[in-house]
Amino acid sequence: MRLRIPSTPVMRRLIKRSMPTTLFGRSLLIIILPVALMQVAVTWVFFDAHWQAVTSRLSDGLAGDVAWAVESYMDDPSPQALAKLTNRAERSMSLSIALQPGRTLPVGRRPALFAVVDRSMEKALAARLDAPFWFDTTRYPAYVDIRVQTPQGVLRVLAPRERAIATQGHIFVLWMTIATLILTAISILFIRNQVRAIERLASAAEAFGLGVDAPAFKPHGAREVRQAAHAFLAMKSRIQRHIDQRTALLASVSHDLRTPLTRLKLELALAEPTSRTAEMKRDLSEMEHMIDEYLAFARGEGGEAVETISLKALIDEVSEGALRAGAEVQVAVDAELTCAVRPNALKRALSNLIMNAAVHGERIEVSASARPTGGVEIVVDDDGPGIPEARYEEAFKAFNRLDESRNQNEKGVGLGLAIARDVARGHGGDVTLARSPLGGLRAVVRLPG
Structure with a gap:
């Protein structure tokens, strides 16, 4: 029998897996390992x-x-x-x-x-x-x-x-051990102080990515870390200016578009009711709906404050729209289940998913539960025609309508799933699609704790 010696790539992978994954652990290893080897050698x-x-x-x-x-x-x-x-x-x-x-x-x-x-x-x-x-x-x-x-x-x-x-040999070993422990303690203090600055920078960047401002963040630590922190603050300022400019532009566009629409709706309301005026009213309603979706997708909900809410109350409120649309909705959510979210943003995301299910199916099941790893998971099932598995990711693209399966809604512009995923990812989570046990589509919203 030939003895097989692991190849070099295998050994490298084994060594890589055994190494610490954190900056603190790796920095400590870089300092402590040479000192320990020197002490052993001496x-x-x-x-x-x-x-x-x-x-x-x-x-x-x-x-x-x-x-x-x-x-x-x-x-x-x-x-x-x-x-x-x-x-x-x-x-x-x-x-x-x-x-x-x-x-x-x-x-x-x-x-x-x-x-x-x-x-x-x-x-x-x-x-x-x-x-x-x-x-x-x-x-x-x-x-x-x-x-x-x-x-x-x-x-x-x-x-x-x-x-x-x-x-007296043990005295020498004792002093060597004490010296090693003292050097280790000093190294831990210095490394921890430097790593803490990087952790704060990472936390501020993550919070900003989730739409939460961190006004107390100030650059500190080593020169390179402070340089990265100043670059982050400059980038944050530029992005915030861009968001403010876009918000002002959208507010102006919304006002400019709604004014003529309101005049047209008023004129049609005063006009004699005919088949042509009815068609024009439907066109105006569709146009208003399209404008609302465009603005909602472009605006986002980044400026909304995070609140801890009851998911059952929010889901019950959103499900009422599907009930009015004639769908059969079953909600299975623990009344004690809460989550820290931006309420209006999550409401819009769930409304898009549930109303999308109501348009394409007759039976809808909505459930929510706490995840073992932290956070919550909201599942929306329907018995509609569903979407081919190969086109799940394509369905999330903005303005994309899968005509042969789901998006036969005349008023839709292909933004429902895109808005839902954008909201979920803005919270640090995601939305995924799967085959529903009811035979249609399953949309799973995962949010962090």
Whole structure:
């Protein structure tokens, strides 16, 4: 069986997926990772080059003292000589020596936390002693237990731990850890301060895109972030001027167009009722409806304030128009369901969807529910002819009428779905189409929380 090694693109994708996705996480990784690698490298070099070398020298020195004590005892194993040897070793070398008559060496020992300690001690004792020996560096926190087999029994030597091991190594590691934590904390504070400026800029841009002004926003942070913030404010000012100019223009157009229409309607109302005047009234009504849709699409609802409303009350109000048009409307909305929206804009969007369903179908079902990920979802189903799935996106294009399926309404100008999607996206949501369980079209309005 051949072992397949992942290709380079696969490895790159795996690494990319494991990397942080936020600017804060990536900036922290850029700073912390090199520091952590440096600390690990320095610690490794310290233990490998310095701590191990010092431990080996200390072990070798202790092994020499133990060998001297064993040789001195073997030369004269009398109790008097042992007592003298014990006193001298305690006074001069801080070694505690005791004879255990008739004993033998223990079998096995517990390994030390750092294997280099046992290796250094075993190597030093093996080089200095000819007799069998045993040692333990873990049983006593402050001592090293060394035992040597003699004809009279076991000669036990307890040596201070600092005579065999460089005990200050953990202090070095502790200070390295503390330094790393301090550097990490400082990095987090500085990075967080810079990222916060970018987050505020993103929040202000998102709010402006949803039609909500953020007057308290002021550029701050690094020079590049302030430069981007000033560019955003300049762009916002230009867009706002354009919106104000368009609003003024539309108000003027609306007034100029409605004035002659009103005069014509008044003249027709005073004229003798004939078939021709009836046709002219229908033409004027259609023209007025078309002008209303054109202006609604061009004007939008960006200047309206956001309010938290009851969706059931809004949907019930919009559904009344479909009921008057003769459609059967069923509404399934929780009375407690609320959403922060621009009421008039959402009302216009839902009115377009529901009235569109009423024109092309006889049965309409409207439901609304909270989404698991946050926000709400409003669904409008009808039993009309529907739209081919391949033309769903085409139906959202402004002034587009799908004559062979949905838009047979003589008064329509192909703006209903376009206005609905524009309103939903202006709230940060969207409108999508699907096949309805009733056999017609399903329009799904998703709004953020």
